[in-house]
Amino acid sequence: MIEDKLAVLIDADNVSYTNVKEMLEEISKNGTPTIKRIYADWTKPTVSGWKNVLLENAITPIQQYSYTTGKNSSDSAMIIDAMDILYSEKVNGFCIVSSDSDFTRLATRLREAGMTVIGFGERKTPQPFISACDKFIYLEILKAVVVETDDSKKRTTKPKRKEEPLSKVDxxxxxxxxxxxxxxxxxxxxxxxxxxxxxxxxxxxxxxxxxxxxxxxxxxxxxxxxxxxxxxxxxxxxxxxxxxxxx
The missing domain is CATH 3.30.420.610 (LOTUS domain-like)
Incomplete structure (x- = not known):
């Protein structure tokens, strides 16, 4: 069976970098991430944490300067790239990583074009963006914790067992x-x-x-x-x- 080719587009301003590896592993369950891009104004100290994980996970950073205070120009760059990728016909689906409702219309448009859209975001993600996706996964359930092994110089990770689930079975x-x-x-x-x-x-x-x-x-x-x-x-x-x- 041929796996879907996926474009992974990450909004660095609206998600945490702490569980990138787990997120990419989750994406791989749904297809092959052939395009991986992340958008931000990399001159800002608020996204400095991302810089250490980009090379390790082969994610291409896209620089977008903030031309106006209070406006997120990275959103526009990400939307433009998504449409360019859509018309290139090189992928079968998109993974949009953001907790921002501004991508609701993008998700809707991609699905109208026959693309599968998988959203990733934090628990705070507005419902309109969640509903616009075929599938939405909360990043909190993918988090890992660092565990000491017998050799104190080595550290491994394992899935974090949360004391409280994100939701109750109501x-x-x-x-x-x-x-x-x-x-x-x-x-x-x-x-x-x-x-x-x-x-x-x-x-x-x-x-x-x-x-x-x-x-x-x-x-x-x-x-x-x-x-x-x-x-x-x-x-x-x-x-x-x-x-x-x-x-």
């Missing part, structure tokens, strides 16, 4: 999942788990089981305890397919 979330299962169900009431996640994303682009403290969708489903779960083996390789049905 009645609204349960209803969303329940309605989705029922919409996908066959005549006997069973729905294939493999189709559930993508179906929910069409209605709620920022849905992610990790937002609720679960690594995958199935553990979240089991915790809700509202569904029967049927694991079926198919084919010679005994591939396991999981089906759900409301109790």
């Amino acid at each position: 009645s609204k979330t349960i209803k969303l999942i329940t309605d989705s299962v029922n919409d996908l169900a066959d005549e006997s009431g069973w729905a294939f788990l493999g189709n559930l996640g993508s179906y929910i994303l069409k209605m709620k682009p920022d849905f992610d089981s990790r937002n609720y403290g679960f690594p995958k969708l199935l553990p979240l489903i089991k915790d809700i305890n509202k569904f029967e779960i049927d694991e079926r083996e198919t084919g010679k390789g005994k591939i396991r397919h999981i089906y759900l049905k409301e109790k």
Whole structure:
């Protein structure tokens, strides 16, 4: 299967540099990042933290001077580049990394052109930008912590286990999942788990089981305890397919 080619465009003024590696790993799950650019006025001290990670992650910095106080000229440069890339027909999708609602129209326009748009931003990202994307991932769930190994001179990273999830599994979330299962169900009431996640994303682009403290969708489903779960083996390789049905 040929993976989608993705253009990764980062707004350095509106996201943190602390979890760039984890973000790129997440992007790689959705396709191949063939273009990686980051936009800022690099003369400003506020973006100095980014400079140390650009070379390591092969991200091309784009310089954009702030011509007017209070205006973010990097936004305009990023939008212009996105449209140039769109018309070059070299990618199948875009990853827009920002917590700024100014990119709402850009995301909408790219989707109108048939592009897949994946958004990355902090929890503070306005809803209009989230809704304009096919999928939106909160950067907070990708953070890593530094862990000492036996050799004190070496340091490794592992996913951070947050004490508190970004969101609680409330009645609204349960209803969303329940309605989705029922919409996908066959005549006997069973729905294939493999189709559930993508179906929910069409209605709620920022849905992610990790937002609720679960690594995958199935553990979240089991915790809700509202569904029967049927694991079926198919084919010679005994591939396991999981089906759900409301109790």
